[in-house]
Amino acid sequence: MHSLTHFMETISQDTPLLLQDRKVTIHKTSMVFPSKQTEKKSLFLSNIDKVLNFDVKTVHFFEANQDFPPQIVTEKLKKALEDVLVDYEFLAGRIEMNYETNRLEIDCNAEGVGFVVASSEYKLNQLGNLAYPNQAFEQFVHKTNDFLKIGDIPLCVVQLTSFKCGGFSIGITTSHATFDGLSFKTFLDNLASLAANKPLSVIPCHDRQLLAARSPPCVNFPHPEMINLDDLPSGIEHGIFEASLDKHDFKVFQLTSKNINNLKEKAKVINNTAHVTGFNVITTHLWRCKALSRPYDPNRSSTILYAVDIRSKLNPPLLKSYTGNAVLTAYASTKCEELKEGEFSRLVEMVAEGSRRMSDEYARSIIDWGELYNGLPNGEVLVSSWWRLGFEDVLYPWGKPKYCCPVVYQRKNIILLFPPYRSCEDGDVELNIRVALPPKEMEKFQSLFYSFLI
Structure with missing residues (x-):
């Protein structure tokens, strides 16, 4: 028990004292047009795009650059x-319903994206x-909702917030229907x-149309x-993307290169190497922790979901520059019972099988399923x-970001993997893992x- 406590102390990240008010003043809001x-x-919009019709908010922080003050x-x-x-x-443009086809689409009407200039009293x-x-x-x-006028919902709003030190942040809100992670990275590069x-x-x-149903x-x-939402009784909680109003604890768990290599060694017992x-062993590790954090029922079935980029899986492959959601x-x-007692290597094989299953024919089958049913991804x-999306590698005239991160949201069924915040204190940290759960489950x-890392 003593060794476990010591181990937790060496790699856990204590909850820091968080500044609740960033003392941000909005100076100007406007629209930007082509x-x-x-x-x-x-x-x-493809059947994948329409499922992802919610906002994604990211913040990109930059250190002061004397050649590029915030005004420039x-x-x-x-x-x-x-x-x-x-x-x-x-x-x-704006997302709207085409009542002839009964589909969401984007009206490319050049109504613009939002632009906000702000400042904070902090460095x-x-x-x-x-x-x-x-x-x-x-x-x-x-x-994005009611940005400058009631009822107007831009697909993107950009906020530049300057800090007292000359550094600044660029906060970007986009509809997930416009980009997946890879195409958003390409957008930032451009x-x-x-x-x-x-x-x-x-x-x-x-x-x-390259991802249209057959x-x-x-x-x-x-x-x-x-899961077909039309088959669910009303009032039943559904959807992996649903944000909860319950109070959750937020925590960042960190893995070092050594932790990840140890998980790989455990998984090699019966597996093709x-x-x-790294992704498969980390995902398997998190699956066990999440499923078993709930009251234990050995016969309860647990399903883990994880995104797979299908650009290279299709025949012919999609261009890497495809801008929509290709995940x-x-x-x-x-x-x-198997998650608790089973061989870790066997569980990793199950996760690997999920990625291998994603052939051209399987991906087309899911897209066609979305044409027939009103559904969402379904899992625990x-x-x-x-x-490894590389947002922190985008080279702007004023330099690369010091750090990029999403804004926290209350989704207890989504676990986010992020690159570490590179500083002298956590130089050996390979990965940050963000988890939001009710206190007892956390x-x-x-x-x-x-305990599963040992």
Whole structure:
């Protein structure tokens, strides 16, 4: 017991004292429009896009750069947004329902994206550990709902907040229907290139018909990872993306390279080593902790979901520059008894099998399923990895971000993987894991997290 306590102390991250008020003042809100006239048209949204019709909020922090004070950055950023909206014209549009097709689509009407200029009374180094989930980061992003006029919901709002030290943050709110993680990274690369008066780094591919359902739809596989909402009784909680109003504890768990390598060694007992990736062993570890943090029932079945990029899985493959959502949820499922007592290597194999299952035919089957049913991904927990998306590698004229993170949200069934906040104190940390759970479940999750690592 003593060794476990010592182990937890060496790699756990204590809850820091969080500044609740960032003392942010909004100076100006406006709309940004494409710098050239764009074609008025409707953009088809795939069945994957329409499921992800909710906002994603990220904050990108930058240290002071004497050549680029916040005022100059504000001007350059606004001009780059105007220019990028020529090539990403859908981002200046609005989501609407096409009642003839009964589908959501984007009306590319050039109504613009929101732009907010703000300042904080703090210095950047007074904000504390940027990797720790802090509800107060909400003050660095702006809501899209009723942005400047009631009923108007832009697909993107950008807020630049300057700090007393000359550093600043860029908070971006986008509808997930517009981008997945990979295409958002490409968008940021292009925004950064235009801000530096360079051409686009990647020519985006906007043809979302590439992920349209087949006609007629052909569902060739069972899809337990999806649930038809029309089959559920009213009042039943559903949807992995549903935000809870219950009070949750937030915690960041950290894994070092040594922790991850130890998990890989455990998994190699019966596995082909090609399947023993860092992502697979981490996902399996989190699956066990999440499922067993609830009251134990050996016969209860637990399903884990995790996003798989299908660009390379399709035949022919999608271009890497595809701008829509090209991710589907793979799954693994077993009883809690096996999660508690079974071989870790066997559980890792189940997770690996979920990714291998995602062939062209399987992906098309899920998309066709979405054409036939009103459904959402269905599981006990979704592991969403921002670990290697590379937002922190985007090179703007004023430098790379010091750190990028999402704004905390109350979703107890989604676990987020993030790169570490690089500082001298946590140089050996490889991964930050953000978890939000009710207090009793968090206590159990934390105990399992460390005991399963030994």
